[in-house]
Amino acid sequence: MDERDLRPADKAILDVLSQGRATKGLLVDETGYSRNTVYNRLEVLQAAGHVRLVHEPTRLFELASDPRDSN
Template identity: 55%
Template sequence: MAIKITPSTEAILDVLQEGRATPGYLQEQTGLSRNTVQNQLRSLLSGDCVQYVHEPTGLYELVDDPRVGDGNGI
């Protein structure tokens, strides 16, 4: 699935490139709303770009950066 890269997507991907993050941490670091963060994560999950590391706490990590030209990872 192709991911539409918006400024919000870019901000979240930038944080995830630094390491694992929870939605709350992503909100804090990007200034995005909770809803925007959740929508972006849902899109990135469906595109296999991020994965849950620990689902109960919502810890995510980047596995395939969609901004990379060949789509084969970060």
């Protein structure tokens, strides 16, 4: 996955995570996207190695690598 593959929701999630760790709930609040959209996009970003789940019980995520930096 590189920058061309990113959806607007992905970019919004990456923007929030570039400022530090965030829970799924905070990502929903900060991006304005639905819980389902945030969950689905986190799964895609996690599978691509761009975000990492830090704490399962709280669904705390952090940025692992930003595909927008690869250009």
